[in-house]
Amino acid sequence: MARKAKNWKEIIKNPILLRIIQLIDECEGGSVPKFLSKTGIDKGMYYICLERDTPPKIDTFVKIKNAYNVSLDWLICGDGKVGESVKPVKKGSLEQTSDLAMKNAKLEGRIEELEKKVLEYRKLIDKLSSKTPKKK
Numbered sequence: 001m002a003r004k005a006k007n008w009k010e011i012i013k014n015p016i017l018l019r020i021i022q023l024i025d026e027c028e029g030g031s032v033p034k035f036l037s038k039t040g041i042d043k044g045m046y047y048i049c050l051e052r053d054t055p056p057k058i059d060t061f062v063k064i065k066n067a068y069n070v071s072l073d074w075l076i077c078g079d080g081k082v083g084e085s086v087k088p089v090k091k092g093s094l095e096q097t098s099d100l101a102m103k104n105a106k107l108e109g110r111i112e113e114l115e116k117k118v119l120e121y122r123k124l125i126d127k128l129s130s131k132t133p134k135k136k
Helices: 015-028 032-039 043-052 058-068 072-077 093-131
Strands: none
Touching: 015 032, 015 058, 015 072, 032 043, 032 058, 058 072
16 A cells, blocks of 8 residues: 655645745756756765754755755745845855854753753752741
8 A cells, every 4th residue: 555645735834845846846846856856965865864853954945055046045934035046155154154053952952951950940849949948
């Protein structure tokens, strides 16, 4: 029995992924294998992004930009149009952007950890304050 393909447009909430799906529809007639072949993006990574509803890493954006000559402004932020030409990238700026993106991802992970700790401490404080007799 053939498995029914998911309609990702109905599942995905992330606007970046929706733009990638739009690009696949417009440029490849909806053919994901053609898109993956043209960009060199790993099939597993592509579907992990869809399943988790999270945008890909910066190098994936660059692969898409190079394969389809799309604006990174459009792809990442939704600014402009699909086929708008991109501004020339200064030598070294791509590496700097990639480094900053990796540092940002690490910081976001650390922030999540700290937010969880704060919640744990708040629960502990609430628990302790409910056990402490109130002064009159």
